[in-house]
Amino acid sequence: MPIPALALAVAALAAAAPAVPPLPAGEVPPALRLPAGVRPVRGEVSLTLDPAAERYRGRVRYPVVLDAPARVVWLHAEGLEIEEARVGGRPARAVLADGGLLGLVPDAPQPPGEATVEIAFAGAVDRVRSRGLYAVPEAGRWYAYTFFEPADARRAFPCFDEPGFKIPWRLSLTVKPGDRALANTPAAREAPDGGGTRVEFAETRPLPSYLVAFVVGPFDLVDGGAGGAARVPVRFVVPRGRGGETRYAASVTARMLDLIEAETGVPYPYEKCDVAVVPRFWGTMEHPGIVALGQPLTLIPPAEETRERRLRYATIAMHELVHHWFGDLVTMAWWDDTWLNESLTSFLDSVVVDALEPAWRRTARRRAEGRASALEADVLAAAKRLREPVGSRDEIEGAFDNAITYDKGAAVAAMYERFLGREAWRAVLRDHLLAHAHRTATTEDFLATLASRSSPAVAASLRGFLERPGVPLVRAAVRCDGRGAAAVVRQERFLASGARDPAATWSIPLCVRAGAGARVETACGLVGGDGPEGEVALPFCPEWLWPNAGGTGYHLTALDPAALPGLWPHLAPAERLALATDASLLARRGDLPPEAALGLVAPLAGSEDGLQVEASLELARLAQPEWLDAADHARWRAFVRETWGPRARAIGWMPRRGEPDEATALRRLLLPRVAGEGEDPALAGEAARLARRWLADRRSVPAEAAWPALEVAARTGDAALFDRILAAARGARDRTDRARLLAILGRFERPALVDRALALVASGAEDLRDTAAILRVALAGRETRWRAWELLRTRWEAIAPRLRSDEGSWLVEQAAGLACDPGRAGEVAAFLRPRAEAFDGAPRALARALEDAGACRAARARNGPAVARFLAR
Structure with a gap:
């Protein structure tokens, strides 16, 4: 060096x-x-x-x-x-x-x-x-x-x-x-x-x-009560005059300390718990004794106190408070062990949110979404290890990789909890905290604790998932003979490119679920490690087998399209979510016919389980609608209306008194998808009316309906609507309102309005911390992405110097997704590569994003005809 x-x-x-x-x-x-x-x-x-x-x-x-x-x-x-x-x-x-x-x-x-x-x-x-x-x-x-x-x-x-x-x-x-x-x-x-x-x-x-x-x-100080066994005082530190907006946060934060203590078995380790309400979401941080939480999370005007805002506060606040145990009380000794802070916190925070508000089903959602996010990143050859050596400032920034350090780490922790049992895994976490309280710890320390509570073989198994990048693909078959019954497992590393890595094997803590008639049982065992094959003993010879009991295994399961219809009814809801993720990744690589994967959308969308409905939306992205030609995109819009339209119309834009939590959650997901992406004329028309009414009088439309309606209305909105939203943003006294309204400007699709919105990003007249969201939204839009790219390309020197390294890395990574277009992939890569060097963490993020874009191009070429046939049915 x-x-x-x-x-x-x-x-x-x-x-x-x-x-x-x-x-x-x-x-x-x-x-x-x-x-x-x-x-x-x-x-x-x-x-x-x-x-x-x-x-x-x-x-x-x-x-x-x-x-x-x-x-x-x-x-x-x-x-x-x-x-x-x-x-x-x-x-x-x-x-x-x-x-x-x-x-x-x-x-x-x-x-x-x-x-x-x-x-x-x-x-x-x-x-x-x-x-x-x-x-x-x-x-x-x-x-x-x-x-x-x-x-x-x-x-x-x-x-x-x-x-x-x-x-x-x-x-x-x-x-x-x-x-x-x-x-x-x-x-x-x-x-x-x-x-x-x-x-x-x-x-x-x-x-x-x-x-x-x-x-x-x-600042004003707002009393938040006291929490934890020691009745630690909780206060909110807010800009003058804004204490009334902490009503929800002040009602739940002290209780969060009680719940974390109950889950960890370790008392809150500091003498106070102030919540410093910082201006933006950025700055949210687990400082002991004075945790920082952003205004967009914490300050909720009474009229804006929606389910979405309550859930968002509880989720992020819980994460930062759990860090007072994992990260503050026990701190990693160097950045290569960042997983000890972030993975363990990300595993536990949703569990405690469930204790706070069970109706949100945060653990089930977090585990399904986090596993999917991690797998999508981990199937790339450029994937980083969970415990990645850190030898530069660039690598320090890279240690905070959302998909790997947070999502994969939490998913791996959930897998070992399933394998060992809840109480045994909690004992490992508690012993780790008590053994290293107010000191630093390393991976070796954690593995020693795990070995003492389970076995050296289990600790060696976890080491493999920490120190080896990638994800195993598991093929399972049933063996029934004189030796008894067993699930015979063969594994290999799954790479999105289709390349092979025969040396990569894991000792997998595999739990399988098997059934015959009314009898259904789960069996677990460590498989692999010394080679690609292994077995899990079964108590009987089953008629069906699912090698990911509970859906928490950090592996992909090879799927037989002919067997899917018979297997589906036997799967628990969490297992269906895991299967949907696996089917999408397998189909993208060509291991499963796209029609077989897309055929799962209908049963998921028709489920009474809201999480399965959400999974149907994600699985349908396998069709890559943002890259379809005009004719197929018209068929895609019809598919959206037909698949989710009936439920969206039944839920409606306006919340109903006493409606179940799941209906509230699905409204936020389905209504913008059907009205916007599906261009449902009735729902889109109502969205436009609600948006105009809200802009005239914010008390006339509940926030739960107003914000998604504004997003939908902007897509086809005219200059008059653009001007009204911009005026509302500039007149907003609340920084959160201002940022949300500015971001909506990035959704307008008329070319002249796209250019007006993007001009706000580069002009310097507006704070880039507020307007950068316009660029991110426009880069993601089918009709706006290339105008956003042109702004990025021509005004880079005006934008880049105002970005932190993490912001620059995110922007580079998102823009690299445009390389899915085979005609412009070279242009995108050539522009971004030298410019990524200015931001710590960005070069590696760009390498992953460009590899992912290459897989996207390959999937378009491979699956395009099958997707067209599916949409034409």
Whole structure:
């Protein structure tokens, strides 16, 4: 790896000072991780901060232990001005290196043992990207927030910015009159200081730098009760005057702590639970003691308190609160073990949401959707491992891969829960938490706990799913002979391209369900590992077999189209959802006739189970309607109307008092699909009327109907409707309303209106954090995607510099999907490849997206005639 070039060294008045001497001879900046040998014991951070000011100043102090003499003490700082530095009480020269590295060079080598690192510095408050220490205005007042994950604490203050440095922190903030300051721990002391107030906070439990958090501004505080066995106080920290919008959040959050404690068997580990309501969804974060949750989640005006908004708050808030156990209490030692934080949290959060509100069926939905998302990503040759080595900042960003780290990790955890049993798996999680409380942990630590609670073979099995990319395809047959009955299993890696990887095998914790007559039983066993074949013993010779009991197995099942009609009635609802996902992936690759997979849409769509109806919508995407020619697309619209229209019309746009939860959920899914994509004239016409009525008087249409109606109306809307929605967005006092209304502008399909909407993205007159959704929506639209692509191609230099790395990576990945068009695939790839390099995590995301686009092109060519025949029936 090349040595990073030294950046300008920083000192006060650096521009006027002579060039700072280089590092001592033989010293070079670290490539990524800080060198071993200097360990911080505690962090002390003192800042003077006015959110309305562009700059701030501060001091940090770190007692450290040195294992050996050091000519340079390395830590992190990025975009900061170092005014003064001392190591061991002596002046030290500051040298900034690329990658956010800060080297402190004392005038003589620092001897081993205890020492103190002290730095005075100044920094700029971010006002563009919402990272590090950032500030946002609301109603003429400024509020400051922090967001440090994964490596942006260094933008706020010099620190040892790696998760393995888990230390106590002492924080003090000096703020102007009228501003409040809150942080991870309660205030221990407040005193006047230079016309303002100095707030000193109690020392934290050990935390990595990315979990340190604070907010400053004229906030209101809303009481949320108390939760957990210790009756920890819950408060909401909101912009002035908006406390009334926390009604739902304040009614459920304290109870969430009770439910998580009950599920983990471990008490809430911190002394308070403030909820800092940050301006946008971005910034939502599990800071212990002051969890950050976005306004779009948390602030719900009474008229907007729909099922969708309640579910969204509960789902995300629960995820961040579960992180207080998995991530905060026990933290991964390095980013290669991000799965320990995100996978285990993603597994558990839906379970606790079910305890909060069973009618939502969150676990069943999350497991089906998450498994499908993971499999779609994991069938690519470019798929990353669940435990992926991390050796660059690009790979740190890539560690937070939604489909793999979150969805695959949760799906794999669910598979082992099914195999071991609920209580046994919960015991593993509880032992892991208790053994490493307030410390860091590694994969090896978790596997040792698993082995002690189950067996070394089970731990070795999980290691295979962590360290090997991809997904197994399982072929199962029944053997009944003198040795007894068994499910004989053969596995291979399933690759979307059709390529083979014979060396890839897994030890699969396989649970099969088998039946004969009225007798149905489940049997489990570890299969494979030493080779592609294995067996699961059965208690009797069955008439039918399904090798994914409960639908939680993280594998694909080979399907025989002739056997599907006989198998279908025996499957439980969750197993049908798994089969639908498998059928789609198999048909895309050519392992199953498309007609056989699409033939499952009707029984799913006709089910009384809302989750199966949802699955029918996803399975139907196998037809690739966004790429059909005009004639077949007309047939597709008719198929949508015929398949889901009767139920959509029966549900109707307007909610009914006392209707079941499932009807409410299906309204949001089916009505926009049938009225918009299916172009049902009656439903689309009613959507347009509701949209106009709502724009005239928001009290006249329930939010549950208004927002999807606006989305549908925009598709065929004229300039007058466009202008009314734009005016409503610009006049919105609520940032969430504004963002949602702007995103709807991306749904207009008339060319002139598409161009007007896209112009808002690139003009710079609007905040890109609000208008980027217009571009994302337009890129996804059949009629708008190429106009959106043209804007992206011609105005890239105006858009890209305003994006964070995660935003740039998402945009590159989405745009790469346009390479499914064989006539423009080369153009799309050639444009995106060099530009992806500007964003951490984007090059690998682009490689996966382009491979997926190649599979899309192959599926279009292979399945197009069969899809046309199916739609013509």
